[in-house]
Amino acid sequence: MHDAIVVGAGPAGSQAATSLAQRGYSVLVLEEHPQIGVPTNCSGLIGAEAFERFDLPRGSVIREFDSATFFSPKGNAATVGADRVMAYVVRRCEFDQSMAQRAVACGADYHLGVRCVGLEYEGDGVKLSVLKREPGGGEIPMSYRARAVVLATGVRYGLIQDLGIERPPRFLQAAQVEVEMEGLAGVEVYLGREVAPGSFAWAIPAGALARVGVCDGGQAIPYLRRFLRHPSIASRLRNGEVQIKSKAIPVSNVSRTFLDRILLVGDTAGQVKVTTGGGISYGVLCGDLAAATLDHAFRLGDLTERVLAEYERRWRHEIGVELRVGNFFRRLGGTLSDEQIDHLICAYHESDLPDLVKRRADFDRHRKFILALCRSNIFFHLVWGVFRRRSIG
Numbered sequence: 001m002h003d004a005i006v007v008g009a010g011p012a013g014s015q016a017a018t019s020l021a022q023r024g025y026s027v028l029v030l031e032e033h034p035q036i037g038v039p040t041n042c043s044g045l046i047g048a049e050a051f052e053r054f055d056l057p058r059g060s061v062i063r064e065f066d067s068a069t070f071f072s073p074k075g076n077a078a079t080v081g082a083d084r085v086m087a088y089v090v091r092r093c094e095f096d097q098s099m100a101q102r103a104v105a106c107g108a109d110y111h112l113g114v115r116c117v118g119l120e121y122e123g124d125g126v127k128l129s130v131l132k133r134e135p136g137g138g139e140i141p142m143s144y145r146a147r148a149v150v151l152a153t154g155v156r157y158g159l160i161q162d163l164g165i166e167r168p169p170r171f172l173q174a175a176q177v178e179v180e181m182e183g184l185a186g187v188e189v190y191l192g193r194e195v196a197p198g199s200f201a202w203a204i205p206a207g208a209l210a211r212v213g214v215c216d217g218g219q220a221i222p223y224l225r226r227f228l229r230h231p232s233i234a235s236r237l238r239n240g241e242v243q244i245k246s247k248a249i250p251v252s253n254v255s256r257t258f259l260d261r262i263l264l265v266g267d268t269a270g271q272v273k274v275t276t277g278g279g280i281s282y283g284v285l286c287g288d289l290a291a292a293t294l295d296h297a298f299r300l301g302d303l304t305e306r307v308l309a310e311y312e313r314r315w316r317h318e319i320g321v322e323l324r325v326g327n328f329f330r331r332l333g334g335t336l337s338d339e340q341i342d343h344l345i346c347a348y349h350e351s352d353l354p355d356l357v358k359r360r361a362d363f364d365r366h367r368k369f370i371l372a373l374c375r376s377n378i379f380f381h382l383v384w385g386v387f388r389r390r391s392i393g
């Protein structure tokens, strides 16, 4: 019987494991794949504040960024940035592995190639039914027991659905390729109906290769194929054939993130920045809050949902407003015409927003920027434009 079993060795699960092990609890992490971080499909951008707050391992960092350049449909550009490091780009597979190594150094155990297929309450704990991969192929059924369970299974929702919790209602699809690209100096973000309606595409330098991708409501792969033919991308590409990988990203939360003895963290809970679809920082934050809540519950000797409800209050206190404001902004973005996006980008450097970004921007918390944008003249013109288009329509 372990004190806690974490299901899923992504960043959210490994952070929960580290925080629990640091507090002296016996922790086991179950990961269905035989190798941590494989397969991976991620751009690997992580906010600098998360690195500092959680002392995240830096060995996988490829480079740092202090700005990103946004391109409008007409090709106008605005560079949004600060005079300090805003984010790091990491080798994602190595990042997940070093998060796990840190948890192991704190006393956590990892069992790899072990897929959890069911959970049931049994006495004073939870029984986890698993299938363990055998080296020669095949799987053996086994079970584990723990006083508490942290579910950090990413966008795999079977286990929580069996517990009566519905998967998040809204998802984006993100598709990405890793390619050789010339002349890509920093992060580039492309907007507009042709690129990804209501969403965005990106090109991120990441060492020898660039990560080029598109995020969309459901058509990310065709949009990415088209984006790769976009003149400012195609002219710099050096590869011929590229392998497109795609994956869902939740942009809404599950209805509840706690049950008796069980907490949900990371993508499983829908703890993702709605504006960009980035989930690593919030997953790490919520993994940490889950561990702190379990610590409190273990000390009280009460792991019922009455005590574990505190977890949901804590994470909503930290990021709830961010998620709501981000949601509003994403919906507003979806209503903008290409002309309005162009206007926004051209007007950016004439406004007081660059100064605000320099002073207060945070890669993982966009609320202040969004609220400042809403108070600016640029925003007034945009809303007026949307209103006029609707009245005319």
Ligand SMILES: Cc1cc2nc3c(=O)[nH]c(=O)nc-3n(C[C@H](O)[C@H](O)[C@H](O)COP(=O)(O)OP(=O)(O)OC[C@H]3O[C@@H](n4cnc5c(N)ncnc54)[C@H](O)[C@@H]3O)c2cc1C
Pocket (backbone or CB within 6 Å): 007, 008, 009, 010, 011, 012, 013, 030, 031, 032, 033, 037, 041, 042, 043, 044, 045, 046, 114, 115, 116, 117, 152, 153, 154, 155, 156, 159, 174, 175, 176, 213, 246, 247, 248, 249, 265, 266, 267, 268, 272, 277, 278, 279, 280, 281, 283
């Ligand atoms: C193309 C793309 C680009 C992205 N770029 C960024 C970015 O730049 N920055 C950012 O912050 N986010 C980005 N994201 C999102 C980010 O990848 C996720 O938000 C993040 O990985 C969530 O972490 P997690 O720990 O919750 O889940 P995951 O990292 O998905 O980890 C879940 C783990 O659980 C394991 N698992 C699942 N089910 C079981 C089971 N039943 N038993 C045992 N193990 C199980 C899985 O194998 C996996 O290892 C991107 C996503 C995509 C698709």
